[in-house]
Amino acid sequence: MKPIYLDNNATSQVAPEVMEAMLPYFHELYGNPSSMHSFGGQVMKQIRKAREQLGALLGASPEEIIFTSCGTESDNAAIHSALASCPDKRHIVTSRVEHPAVRALCAHLATQGYRLTELPVDGEGRLDMEHYKRALTPDTAIVSLMWANNETGVVFPVEKAAEIARERHILFHTDAVQAVGKIPINLANTHIDMLSLSGHKLHAPKGIGVLYLRKGTKFSPFLIGGHQERGRRGGTEATPSIIGLGVAAELAQKKMDIENTFVKELRDRLEKSILEIIPNSKVNGDRASRLPNTTNISFEFVEGEGILLLMDEYGICASSGSACTSGSLQPSHVLRAMGIPFTMAHGSIRFSLSVYNTDEEIDFVIEKLPPIIDTLRSMSPYWKVSESRVRCQE
Secondary structure, three states: OEEEEOOOOOOOOOHHHHHHHHHHHOOOOOOOOOOOHHHHHHHHHHHHHHHHHHHHOOOOOOEEEEOOOHHHHHHHHHHHHHHHHHOOOOOOEEEEEOOOHHHHHHHHHHHHEEEEEOEOOOOOOOEEEEHHHHOOOOOOEEEOOOEOOOOEEEEOOOHHHHHHHHHHOEEEEEEEEEEEEEOOOOHHHHOOOEEEEEEHHHOOOOOOEEEOOOOOOOOOOOOOOHHHHHOOOOOOOOOHHHHHHHHHHHHHHHOHHHHHHHHHHHHHHHHHHHHHHHEEEEEEEEOOEEEOEEEEEEEEOOOHHHHHHHHHOOOEEEOOOOOOHHHHOOOOOOHHEEEEEEEHHHEEEEEEEEEOOOHHHHHHHHHHHHHHHHHHOOHHHHHHHHHHHHHHHH
């Protein structure tokens, strides 16, 4: 059974063009790009090309691109660098809905003597910009806010937030792992100092990422070793993956319109049909300002894990907004921060689409999901109580 893959915010398939571009650098063109001989030199030329391709996608200069192993490394490198560059400042500002790559690091730093402010969000997952302004102090070393939320797709006004930080002489970092390749980004027209991305979210392989570092921004390397990446990130370059990421960046730029038309239309049709057919279902997050490929829907009085297991029997792949699969009885920190009621938060499912999805796949999900919810609700005592109350009111 071929899977119907609607979990692209978790990871995405490697594009055929990317895989084809990578293959020669595993066996035929395996030279070390730092070597002085021409066999290695031709590899370095391709790394330079990949840097240009990433720069074109981000609206950045090639020299502002630092290749890393993943988005998590990029996030950690940015925050650690900001703190090292501003040793007299001990305050970090972030939000309550950040990815663990930022949130867990900041929580750890709070145990090391740093003061941490986690900005709240409203019921739609939006930041209060007035609250943000009040949170900034002369002691603030860095602001780190995600460009788009991985669970709900809600887009934060990071360009405005970066402008405000610049006015206060505060470094600004954004985790743009979910945003890059899905919405237009032109860093040259912003005040963003650092940006993180991860290759496997935009049809490149796992194990490759980028840290954008604005020219002139002070930087303290996270990985210290060789001279690679202009001394900003030690370690022999992951040549095949870097070249693959370059091709993926070029493809993302070409397919941006498809993301924001065809993919968005698929998402909207799936969402609209689910809300119309399945009672007591609700979209989580700001529907006006979000990624074109993402919808997070709660189904009251059922467990998200149960939905995933039954969908999996049909080959439908999605994610739960609940952390129960890791042994926790609490729903996701994102939905808790938004104040989603317990009975809805536990039954949340994130569908995240890509340019490789089809109308036929969406039709199949629309057909199979309603009876799955009906089956689970028939076993739920909470749903039976809810139905009884409705009947009594009638």
